[in-house]
Amino acid sequence: MRKLTNLLLIALLMSGLTFVGCSDDDDSNPTSYTEDDIVGTWKMTAMKLNGTDIDMTYVPEYLFTFNDDGTGTQSIMGIEGPITWTLEDDNKVIVLDTIEFIVSGNKMTWTEVVDEDTTIRTFTKQ
Numbered sequence: 001m002r003k004l005t006n007l008l009l010i011a012l013l014m015s016g017l018t019f020v021g022c023s024d025d026d027d028s029n030p031t032s033y034t035e036d037d038i039v040g041t042w043k044m045t046a047m048k049l050n051g052t053d054i055d056m057t058y059v060p061e062y063l064f065t066f067n068d069d070g071t072g073t074q075s076i077m078g079i080e081g082p083i084t085w086t087l088e089d090d091n092k093v094i095v096l097d098t099i100e101f102i103v104s105g106n107k108m109t110w111t112e113v114v115d116e117d118t119t120i121r122t123f124t125k126q
Helices: 004-023
Strands: 040-049 062-068 070-076 079-086 092-095 097-103 109-115 118-126
Touching: 097 118
Parallel strands: none
Antiparallel strands: 040 062, 040 118, 062 070, 070 079, 079 092, 092 097, 097 109, 109 118
16 A cells, blocks of 8 residues: 555656646747847837826837947937947847837837836837
8 A cells, every 4th residue: 555655646746847847849949130220210119107008199209220330329309419229139229329229029118217207118119
């Protein structure tokens, strides 16, 4: 009887390892982007403040234009200023050494924390 109990215990442990030991076949690595994917104009299309959606009707137009030579422009309400940018290996676009965008498909997000407020801006490639 003790031998049967041990065999059942071993079988139970082995079946548990089957579920724990197998990993999902999904690729956990994000898609890699190239500079060509970034070049173009990106418009802010969504904004959240502390998790609450902001009505974009009242938010001024905000654009980033990325050129293929690592330069570009930042435009708020039609007022433009020059920028420089780089694409990092982890799908981050760094603008002016201070703004960090995370790229995902045709969208980029910029999360900014000031004091206790978190603002998330989403830009969509035009």
